[in-house]
Amino acid sequence: MTSLDGFSKVQLEDGVLRVTIATAENGTSLDGEGLVQGARALEAVGDRIGSVLLVGEGPNFCAGGNVRAFASAPVRSECVAEVAGVFHDFVRALDAVTVPVIAGVHGWAAGAGMSLVCLTDVAIGGPGTKLRPAYPSIGYTPDGGMSWTLPRIVGDARAREILITDTVLSGDEAVRLGILSRLVGDDVVQDEALRLARTLAAGPTSSYSGIKTLVRDSRSRTLAEQLDAEAESIAAAADSPVGREGVDAFIEKRRADFASVK
Structure with missing residues (x-):
């Protein structure tokens, strides 16, 4: 170190x-x-x-x-x-x-x-x-x-x-x-x-970031507002390099290599 x-x-x-x-x-x-x-x-x-x-x-x-x-x-x-x-x-x-x-x-x-x-x-x-x-x-x-x-x-x-x-x-x-x-x-x-x-x-950093953002912003939102934010966030994640690697790895039955797509 x-x-x-x-x-x-x-x-x-x-x-x-x-x-x-x-x-x-x-x-x-x-x-x-x-x-x-x-x-x-x-x-x-x-x-x-x-x-x-x-x-x-x-x-x-x-x-x-x-x-x-x-x-x-x-x-x-x-x-x-x-x-x-x-x-x-x-x-x-x-x-x-x-x-x-x-x-x-x-x-x-x-x-x-x-x-x-x-x-x-x-x-x-x-x-x-x-x-x-x-x-x-x-x-x-x-x-x-x-x-x-x-x-x-x-x-x-x-x-x-x-x-x-x-x-x-x-x-x-x-x-x-x-x-x-x-x-x-x-x-x-x-x-x-x-x-x-x-x-x-070494994990899916953008996923962690999205989780932290959703949890933090939930403090000032209604449930309906939070659901909208979750839908927007997960849709963006699905087309991100990290999201693509995660899903592709799942389908291909291999361990996701998130470090390679950061």
Whole structure:
């Protein structure tokens, strides 16, 4: 896996853009440089990627913001606003991605870490994975979109309870609620996330993009409007290189080679 020019926290290999969002330094808190590099890379690489993989380096996926830095700042509001601005630039870039976004969630995903988990398409954890909003514990309110994504995953009432009571969610509970996709062994969380990211990167990218667009736009549509959008999308897919390869492979009883038609 090789780093992109000038980017130490972002690597691209086999169509997978790997972004390190936290390191062991400062207790696996959110890594500002990783977020800046990640946002820039997402804008720069464009069609060169087939999936995005979010990882943390150290004992946790991401333990949240650097609270010690908040405490030592001359003007705390300015410090937190700056951190939120950098974080939200990355969130916007991630939300705009049309390829699958995967996270390997080992250890804690707290605060900003949990916000990132809620943004992914597939989040893989382990029996030892734990999630926690963490914001109320320091008297703060959510950032990173958690107040928007979490209600859409678990419902408004459950989201309010989780956020207000600062609930610690086990891996099993997070899967049951739909925040994590599935659990694997703690020692293979990142390996499995990378395997999936590589598999999806070699898959029907335009199909994934269409799925993500349909799901995203369904938030503001009626069922009748969504049916029209689905009909238009599937018809376009049928005559696309990817759609042709998929159907032809099915008829010819062979494995589709989507990478050859991207």
